[in-house]
Amino acid sequence: MDEADVVAYNTLTDQYLKKFGNFIENHFCTLVRTVSEDACRGSSGRANGNLSSSSGDYSSSDVSTTAGEQSTNSVTLHTSSHHIWNNLLHPIKLRWTPIAESANFEELTCIPHPLDGNPDVQKVMLVLVTITNQARSLKEVGYRTFLQAILLYGDGYDSDSGSSSEAPSLAETEGEGHVSIARLIPLLLELLEFIQECTEFVGHWMLQLAALFKESKPHVVAISNLQLYTVFKELSDLLGFLVILDEVIRSQVVLQEHWLKYRQMIKSVRADSRSFDTEAGNLVQLDRDLIQIDKYILSANIFRNFVDSVLQQNHRYFSRNLVLAEKFQSFLITLASNLDKDFVNHTEEFRPVSLAATYIFAAFLFPAGFDTKRQFQKVMLEHLRRIQAVAITGSHIWLPEVFFTSCVQGNGSKLFDSRAIQSISSSRQSFLQQKVSSLAKDKGIQYSSWALRLQEVLFMKELSGINMADLSRKCTLIVEGTKLAQNLSQNFRLILNLHASMGKPIGKNVVVHLCQMLELLKSIQGTFFQFNVRLCCSTMYIVQYVMHTALVHIRAAQKSILNMSDNRKVDETRADALSVLKILEHCLRGSISGKRLLVAQIALDWASSSNRFWRDDETSMILPAAMDRIDQLVNLERSVDHYCNCSLVYFHRVILSTYFSSLYVNPQDSSKLPLIFLIIRDCLALLRGSPHSEHAERVFMADIESYLKTQFIERLCQDVETDLRILSHTHLQVEAVDPVSPFRSGVKELENIMEIPNFSSDNVNNVSMKSIVEHYMSKTFYNLASVALHDWQSYATMRVLAWDKYKLHILDDHLPGHSLEQGRDILEIVRNLPQFVAEFTYNLNNQVFVQVNSPNKHLDTVNIRHLANSLRTHGPGMANTTINFTYRFLRSKIHNLSQFLYDEQIKSRLSKDIRLFKQSYQEPTAAAQNYTYATLLFDRAMKFKKGIRKLGLTQDGLSPLDQFRILISHIGNALGFVRLVRSGGSHFLAGGYQFVPDLQDITLFSELVESATELEPSSWSNDIKSAAVGIDSAIKTLSNSFSDGIDYFKLLVNAFQPTLLDARNSHLKNFYGIIPALTLSYVDHMRLSKEKLAKRSKSSTIFTDDGFPMGVAYLLKVLNQGADFDSLSWFSNVELYLLRERNTALQAIQDSKKDEKLQQANTLTARRLLDVLHEFQLVRYNLSSARIFFHQDNAKPANNNAKNTNSD
Template sequence: MCVCVSPFLQVPAVTLTANIIWFPDTFLIAKVPAAAKLMDKKSLQAIRAQRDTYLQQRAQTLTKDVQSYYVFVTSWMMKMESILSKDHKSDKLADDLNSRCNVFVQGILYRPMTKTSVKALCRLVELLKAVEHTFHRRSMVVADSVSHITQQLQSQALNAIGTAKKRVISDKKYSEQRLDVLSSLVLAENALSGPSTKERRLVVSLALCVGTQLKTFKDEELLPLQLVLKKLDLISELRERVKLQCDCSFLYWHRAVFPIYLDDVYDNAVDAARIHYMFSALRDSVLSMLYAKHMELCDQLLESYDKEIMDVFKEHLLDKLCKEIEKDLRLSVHTHLKLDDRNPFKVGMKDLKLCLYMHAHRFVLERTYVTHYLDKTFYNLTTVALHDWATYSEMRNLATQRYGLTMTEAHLPSQTLEQGLDVLEIMRNIHVFVSRYLYNLNNQVNFTYQFLRKKFYIFSQFMYDEHIKSRLIKDIRFFRETKDQSDQKYPFERAEKFNRGIRKLGITPDGQSYLDQFRQLISQIGNAMGYVRMIRSGGLHCCSSAIRFVPDLEDIVNFEELVKEEGLSEETQRAASVLDSVLGDLTSNSAEGTEYFKMLVAVFAPEFRSAKNMHLRNFYMIVPPLTVNFVEHSISCKEKLNKKNKSGAAFTDDGFAMGVAYILKLLDQYLEFDSLHWFQAVRDKYKKEMNAVVKEQNVQSASQDEKLLQTMNLTQKRLDIYLQEFELLHFSLSSARIFFRADKTAAEETQEKKDKEEAAKAGGASDGSTPTDPASK
């Protein structure tokens, strides 16, 4: 009874193939009834108890075993890389081949396979594929080394057999048995003298079975020979043995471990780079599927297997990774809300970037998958809430910086999260907006007709006022009489005197003079134009983005006619008609938006230049006092920026320059204003004063009067600030004049328009005249 039960206790189970396990006791009881009678219940229970005990022991020691195997395999891989990377040296060739042989053999043996713990099993599978990949990666060097190692081992075996053969020949006694031994040794030598094929090695093994009789080999000679032949078998079948020992096709029957493995990889992202070993192991099952007989086409089985693996991969790793990265980006962008404690020392930190560079599957790039998910999510969420576009744009930038993802621009209409003015609200209250809006010339501009009409009415009333009109006529007469003495420059002192004189006419409760209010009026006109142009520029930008695919705006093909000529279907003709309509709208919108300032001037210019508004022609003379007033106001606003109470503080108001340039164009007074050489006079005046201060500083430097020197420094600084403000205003005004083609007068523009009309008529007449057909005569 003992003899029968003990093998069952030593071998609890045998894996035949795939997931088919053979239990010896169960098999004997089922197939050999006589054996069942010989075994009592106590023996059967002992066998089952031993099986459970064996399983528990293996489960307990598995983690420790896996760790030792992991260290062993990694050290072996490093040895393999190190030895195969060395250069050959002729004097150490034998030692080198021996070490290579030992490493190769070491890599084939000691390959454990256990199925008791999922994570440990998967780690062992990774180790197996790591061994296989090491051999594959160095396959060229291994193949070269195998041939040399084989020759060396054959040489060692031949030397040992040669020694034994000499010993047999030296014995002069003749016998048939001795002759057979000698013949077998000669046969072994002949077999070892050629390529190390399987048949030759079998012949050597059989020959030595006879050749080792009669104590042909000494004990110290036989053991090394057997070891050499064993190595020769292993080295000769190295590729086949590595493939066989590292074959993981059994995983097909244990696919349930894959989700658990992926969860472990995701939780421990540091080891994510080893996932390609698991996919390599899963690929081993493909070869068996090609020979499947239970399906008509093997491709169906392969597609089903591939879909199952990829679905699990996406569900347990990629989708989790996508959501985690999205959550990280969202929390990072909303850090200011303090939604969660993100201190890595308290809550830990996972480097998700490592999961983006796993290269688990050659057809699935984790980085591309995550990028597509984020692009789709950000796009869909932006379409639902357009006001969040800035948040998702920031998340895109953060994804690029933190994870190296190449994000796609959404190309959706941009709105804002800032609590600024709403466009529709501004249009409803344009009069309130322009009184508070400070236009910056560097940001784009435009206007609205009805509002300008009202403002120009107030403008005309101011210019018609007797106090203003009389002062301007007096200044015009003065400049004409004294321009030769003043080098054709309007005196700065005259503009300052005008500015101070207006204040004597009275001021408002908030301390503003009539000239201050007139300056504000002009700034509001410029700001209104600036705002409308800004809106129009946005429309043109969108229009140009849509029309950029049209090759030639001047020559657009009529698609509907072409489709009808080809006799295509009605649906195609309707589609071509819609396309023609869209192209027509885009072209007209693009053309209309290019000369809107010209249209603006054309609307008001005739009225401004008419005889009944002669009082407006004095406007160019009020511009110098206005600039003085504007510069004082601008400096005052900028100084308020550094104060605690910033009411009325500002750093730019290009609406004034825009308004002045526009009104000068309406009155066709660019030449009259330029004749004043106003900004040159300002520049000369301040440079003269600055030079005087410098000379005074040089004179007073010897007196060592600190208070006086400090006063002079402040004076020089104030003159620098005023000169800089006038220069900035000059540049802004020059830039604003470009919008209205300041290089042409009204007469020149009228003549240019007539020339174009005549040219167009002449071109039309030439196109309409056709040569007479001689045949008709």
């Protein structure tokens, strides 16, 4: 390039760069402003657009805006301690990728060649580029299509996977394994075809290279020093992929198990194909395919079978080609010499696998081409000792000694020293310890330093004012970031997989360091995204500058070759070099695409073989460095995404449990929690390629939720609750028994955790620590306050403290205040009414229920005040609820009563007694005859009682009559509870109504406000008027409730009376005849209970049971038998009988003064009769009081003899 061309070239370049820089800077400002405004206001809109440069030769990027996925949470772009840069939460994103090349390889290589060039170079270059591109394509297809599906097969089957979730395993379903492997067979057949395609391709590749590097002359191009590193490297990477595929299949235990079961099933079906309605021909073809899959794939010998197939097909064409063997040796030496730099410095982590695969491949193809043992010792062994192992994919690891031993199958002595190769494993333990110890180095400081320096150089000048030194600094920092990410990623995977492979437990500190490495990876990815716009613009300038530099040196190299003196020995090599440099220059003059970059790399390899023709060594150093830098910058985004992908955590998810616990112990690090969920998002993206993606995702997320809940959320909620309880009791001035010093134990700053912004693993279900704690507190406070309502004030205080300290908005429980003297809650009693009436006895006069027995040293009571407080809690409407439940209870009890009276033995005895009573009452009413009638009544009642007792007793010694009495007592207790509720409601309403001066004349506050407003309109606001209306409404509601005159007893009577008085229930008409016997049973029961109470017996504490007279009074009213019972004059006649008997006993005492024993017996008899008389009188009074509640307006007239009796 002459001086004029250089000036013109530089002028056009400067003009284009200035114009393009102004264009990008304007759009950069617009993008930053749009993104900032949208993110700061939490906009959920989507922005779509397209930014593309004007046509030019130096554009090496496709810059476009893509609509990012939105989240419901607001994301701020300002720097904060909790901010996480997540590219999926932003509406606009710039992508930096190589453009799609429309030209084919022929157009890129077949260009006008220089006058002194070799036209055959273009043809050779086209072949080399094509086969290299095909090797790269096959490798990418293999990784993308087959490796991931096989790697993830069986998720959900393996019970030893470490999953702690409760999600059901797929293995629980019978035959699911057969179905899964059947679904995988099409993919395995494709893999079989893929391997065959690779075999044919590599055979073709070897033939092409053997034709190029043939031993006999003439040669198409000069081959003496020709080194095609890129061509051999792509073949080596393809061979390495086959080795990795073998390792994955060999470790797939579930796949192997399912495969064996499926083969056995097919054999069974073939033996009886008719039963399965299957054609035998199809089964034969299927079995052949399965045999092929088993032999070439699932045997995990893909690489060895591949090498054998290549040898069988084309071995005779190239096995004795010493030139090609020499090229393989040179490539292995070059690859091994760069192994330490590429692998140890984390540039090419799969390079050792490719190197070992290529060595085995070359050793088998060229058995006589080179001394394999010497080459192995010299080239590989020392380097492999320093590498020890390679983390390939998933949780799998590649071990050199295992690979070489499995490949050679007994022929290892010809290829390498077995002792030497086995010695590699001896130092693996120390290698792992060295790797673990290196984790202590603070990578966080390196990241922080790099991020600050990157931000400084990106924003220190406007884009239009940058110079070459600034571009050099930016380029250095960009590459430094990718190297740091690659270093962290490789160390993380290598350490974890080595621990899993060697079966060594991982210490807690090591787990924490490893997870911190993951955080740094996501932070690096976030930093690149944060400065995405600036990086895209700066990278354009850097690439264009590097391309310009490379073109200048290419022109210089061409000029130096042309100026060389004429020498026939170097004419061919010089012509080849000129042609190759021309192709390289042509590729760099266009926009960098994947195809151009590949052609340029192969052309550079070719040109570098002829660098001795260049005048100085500067060009030979600058051109390779420039091409490497262009490759790094063009694939920057792809490299960052690859290195920062943390999907390996899916296979080692258990470490997250330890890390969640570590984050909670150190709340100052809690801001890193959203970074972990970005890692989980990578795992979910990996699982989308699983054959069981839905189940695998469900199990994985169940594990993560379990770890987060147990190790972080539950502890957080409990500690916040404990802290609030302690704060709510600080006013008590109580000294702690063992005071905790914050200087010794530290203080957890839980406020930092509350400030963590919402995060998510799928941008749909957001996780908010603040909301989780609020929900837990609201639920806990409600549950505890509903159990102990008297603690409502404590929880109200804790609710205020939660807002003051943690800014937690805990919902109000809306439970009413509770008092300590409320006793049993009315709602609890009504729900368990049958149990209540059985455990409590009723006192009619004091309106109190007393517990019968209690395991405690006290008895519970329920009185009017208790129910008034309970109604204050639940409202007066509980009275209606009580009536409804009581009605249901009475319906069941009256049904039992009807069944008892329907019994023939009971019914016949009652009919006989009633008929006898009526006949006896027709006698004259003389005093003696009255005593005779009274004796008859008492004797018949006693005889009835004893006769019923003969029908049988319960285990507690109760006769059917006693059980019938208890049933009536339960009915009376239920009615007594209704009365108590009514009284408690009146008590409650009276407490609220005591502030109203006059119940009859209620003054309306709204009228007073209106009259006052007419006098002074400006002094009365609308709020005061609304308050007055509210007061009037409350007083009116209170007044209506207080004056409610509903007779609940009347409702319960009217509910049952029509049915019970129906002719179908005629057996109930004799109920009044059993009352005398019931009263005898009741009196004996009360006397016995009081005697036990006097003796301080713990088995019975009954001293009152007014439920019985209450129940009798209700049944007399419902059955309309009040007058019939009065006609018996039972209580007056029994009183007459008992008085006569007592007088007889007293007279006997006077007559038996001389006989002391007989006197004592008569005294006890007189005392017993007096006690019985008192009990009968108490029953009579209580029954008379109870019958007052049930009016006698509708009672039917008594018989003719009723007028001669005394009403009780």
